[in-house]
Amino acid sequence: MDASQQEKLFAGARLRRLRRELDLSQAEFAETLGISASYLTLLERNQRPVTARVLLALAESHDVDVRSFAAESDRQTLSDLGEALGDPVLKGSDLDARDVRELADAHPRAAEAMARLFHAYRDASANAAELAARLADGNVAGTGSLLPLEAVRDALDAAQNHFPQLEEAADALREAARLDELGRTQGLHDHLRRQHGAAVRVYDDTVMGGTLRRFDFHARKLLLSEVLSPAGRDFQTALTAVLLDCADILDASTARAALPDPVAARLYRANLAGYTAAAVLMPYDTFHQSAEAAGHDAETLSHRFAVSYEQAAHRLTTLNRPTRRGVPFFLMRIDPAGNVTKRFGGGVIPFARAGGGCPRWPVHDAFRLPERTLTHWVELPDGTRYVSRTRAVARPLPGGGAALQAVVLGCEAQHAARLGLGDSAPAPIPVGLTCRLCERRDCAQRAYPPLQRTLKVEPHTRPVSPFAFS
Template structure:
């Protein structure tokens, strides 16, 4: 809870919450027990948000007060804007950090629009010969869907409830594959076959509409076959819910709509394999031991890790984890967060985070407590996984998963046992090097944009790009 001395101007976050709830100012004001004019003043940062209003928000809308009142905001945050304006295109502007903070706090929709425009610019740079086209198409479907899912904090209650009900009618998690197979056959007349990869032209799965046959690649492991079957069942069972959710999202084009539809069906499949109530209870009982959860629910490390980022049900919240998946080159192919974490949107991850070192110790869980430049500390775990399908035996099939949370939750996690959480060994990390403010970093790979380099030919520093603070 914020201190009484600190005035909280949270207009942007309050406005965003109201819009996410689909309320106008009069309706929200009535529910909060305040006047519409007072709510208008709060949203315009003409009045600070009082403790009474915060408590009412928590009571009515299950708002996490620490997250809601924390520095920064949902959507496009300060670090993301700083990353955008570190682009050489803006080098002559010298935009100070406090101005960016004003935008993220007071005009979050403007910040989101700037991020969308910059994403379009990056796409244009990568494909300069794309020809004349609608500028909205320059925001890739992947980026749009990722941002939409994160705007919902990676939690979709209607899908959770529907999937949990269906899972309860099917079977125990360990027997779910056969139960899903029967459901597909009996309810929809769909047969399921495991076939050689050549039959699918090396796809992992395919549904033959004409023969009403779901084909799964024989290269898939058991847990991936279960997930594939559950995904196909979700497309049928939850068709009306999925359509309504996609329509309400307002995706800009057909490819984006389809990708969002697939992402939501994947979410539903995970919710079937790992029903919320049972999974959340097991996660707490097993102290978030990923391997035990894999065994209990017949799921993979990646599936369990991803599921841990979705535990946001009111009254049954789990630890709010964030998750990243990277390849050996550092490319981020998946990122989700149940709570804020300063992801670099347009760059990679910090080399000081042991997520990258996981490739040197395959299969082992490496833990680390990291501290971001704003002083936040996170307990993190990193380990390698194998790709669901390995097409070429000569190529590496390994990826790395990073899972983490605010360090205050670490005592609830089995991987933190034996560590001195009172006086921990902390590794300073940062966002992309071009915006990282840390001066004495031996891993710095690029000069910080907007900072004056302090080069002295008579002195060499541990960082190749020393700069003035």
């Protein structure tokens, strides 16, 4: 392959994803770009490279950052395929990283299908092993699957966690409830009473029996737990209004995602309802303007919009309107045991599907300093640099007490100036996605050797890393 061929840009999957985000047919999208529908079909199938003229049309017509189209392939897909190739079942395939990248570039849909198939295989293997252990112990209770959760996360990532139809529905609900006129709490309560004959009542934890929210259709009451903060009560009230008012748009958006099973579809719909409720409390245009003025600081925005820190951080990841984009963020929520309880990458950073995170990324320091925001600069093995803000937040628990969880909000280091961090950055911490996928040789904190390398045992040599590998 000569240099001119290597420089050609094939971005069919990204073009197709953008068209679906804009809810345009091929003919409509092609018209906005000044090309024919048949030519767009060739572009989306990677049978033609994307030209400079098409990139310019994307920037002018849809306010697209053309640099995102210059990425050679989807990072999350590459990470997933790398994890798959490290599995023992593919050890003899003689595939290397270049083969994987060529597959993802030339046949992105095939690459995504292969990654999805590996997820299903790994999930089925894990469930089979767990079931075998239960049978051995005489416990045959059913076991759940992580596959629906992964399917939902992938669907949110594919949409870049931005849903124009839900934003419009949230604006319409906000106007119908007269929130700007009556105030958020009164407006939501009055709307539920006028439109649905429902009252809002707060009960103590013993009455709620550990439930934070319950809508009683028979008594026409929304029951909220006293454990919820005022911001939490408003969010749960808005969520109830969304579920009652926006059922049709939630159903249609869920159907478009074409998720693999009913459990995943219900979980996805619940995520969309939460997204819409957040948009009711933090309308897109106002929130975007405030975010730009506040350096995208979730703490400042949480005070300004009277929401929790996590709600403000999550809303920052949704500012992906083509004509008015925010900073492209990723978000993770981690508990003290290291479990990732919420994750959104949006194409910003790949995530390991299994195994713990990198011990060199000091996100767990936040648990020692709760309610303080820590800033970290990190670099992945491929040289990509990120800046992250991590904050441990307390979530009240039914029955008393609170649980700490660390919320990590980050972006590529090139956006640091928009975060008010200036152009100069400290030396980044070298990190990996997870030990199984990281091939750094000099890491003294490594927990496992990399999947795609052969472990070497040298009895008379002790390197800085606990493991030596080929």
